[in-house]
Amino acid sequence: MDAPTPTPTRTPAEIRRWRRYLAAERCEAAVYRDLAATRTGEEREILLALAAAEKRHEQHWLDLLGDDVGMPRRGDPRTRMLAFLARRLGGVFVLALVQRAESRSSYADDGHATAQMAADEQIHEEVVRSLATRGRNRLSGSFRAAVFGANDGLVSNLALVLGIGASGVTTGTVLLTGLAGLLAGALSMGAGEYVSVRSQRELLEASTPAPSATDALPDLDVDANELALVYRARGMDADEAEAKADGVLHRLQATGVPEGIAEDEEQTNHETHGTAWGAAVASFFLFSSGAIVPVLPYLFGLEGTTAVVVASALVGLCLLVTGAVTGLLSGTSPFTRAGRQLLIGFGAAGATYLLGLAFGTTVA
Incomplete structure (x- = not known):
């Protein structure tokens, strides 16, 4: 009969630290779920995926603690405050706070956390940074x-x-x-x-193509194809501009419906300032x-x-x-x-x- 696998030696300080990690992972997963509840579509799916990742980390500490898991503990005050704000506010402000929380992970310096967990936390920071950037761009x-x-x-x-x-x-x-x-x-x-x-x-407004330019397309000389000059002025090289203009005119001949010149321009994103x-x-x-x-x-x-x-x-x-x-x-x-x-x-x-x-x- 095989001898039972001995329980690894653990100090009281390690057990306390693991319990603290466990509580933090549970609290962070709740933060992501609460943030997901305030969103729809892709952002919601991303936040739920982050919550699932924190659940995996939680299981790591549960397995390591075994019978020493003890009573459920509350997360640290900072993480609990994040959870409170996520339920009440959501938005870019909470995401910015979560971004900072993810950047403070100590898993990279803890031998009981796996390298994969440390890498996860670094990637989580970048994911949250990207989500927060969307909000920052909207309110910048x-x-x-x-x-x-x-x-x-x-x-x-x-x-x-x-x-x-x-x-x-x-x-x-x-x-x-x-x-x-x-x-x-x-x-x-x-x-x-x-x-x-x-x-x-x-x-x-001065940089926006005039609607009258689209109205002029049916009367263009197909052989001369001066529409190509428009696309060259917008930055295309000569061959690309010719191909683009040919395509527009051929579709016009086939459908009889002029294709808006403005729709083909790769517009620069401008900040909206209101009136x-x-x-x-x-x-x-x-x-x-x-x-x-x-x-x-x-x-x-x-x-x-x-x-x-x-x-x-x-x-x-x-x-x-x-x-x-x-x-x-x-x-x-x-x-x-x-x-x-x-x-x-x-x-x-x-x-x-x-x-x-x-x-x-x-x-x-």
Whole structure:
């Protein structure tokens, strides 16, 4: 009779670590299932496949633990928070957080995790990165405008308020200057965004093939085939353009229906910005939402150093939040982005404050 296979030696620390891995895999699988429940089609299938992969990893730790599996454990707080957000929110924000979670896998350095599991986690990160990129591409334009508008309002008006305040003028003058800066900046942002979007749309319209060109196809000289020049102007070589034009004209002769020239052009993907007026109004209010923050202490009657400290603290908090959110959505450290945002904002405001002290008559 064969002797039973001895149970591998395991330390209490290893058992605790394996149980922690098991809980994390269960929690991550639940995150993917919850995200899949908010989606349809291909994205849903991809997320369910990721959940199935986490289930395989879960089984590895179950097999390794054997009778030491113990009572089911909860995942770590960060993973549980992901599960909560996946159920409540979904979207690119949660995907960005999951991307960061996958990048923190320690399987590559753990001898009890297989090389296949470590490779799976690396591929999972890339899969989630690709899914998150779809969402980032959809919101990149509006998110850029929101962050830029709000941050511009925060920093520029804080700099204005601190610079004027440091020159020694009265609190009423600082308040009036802050409100004037808010209105002037918001109007400038709105007007600039209107002109920008309007100009971009006019440029795109000028680059769009005219419908009348399609109407002219039936009367083209087939032997000369000048339609080939259109395709050559779009970047095709001479032979490819001739073949393309011949195909269009032959189909026209066979069906009698002109084929739209615009449909054959390989269009460049352009970011959709909405209407010029919509962009202008959004920019106005986004700038205003940031610019009102440094003025709030003066609106509530604070003066001097107290007002400066409170205004700086409020703006600093807002800069930290916008920087952290930007970092999370971009898949990088929220702390690094928050710190960078804070340093840039306070650097600009501090420079104007020092100028106010240098050129003012008294210290506020």
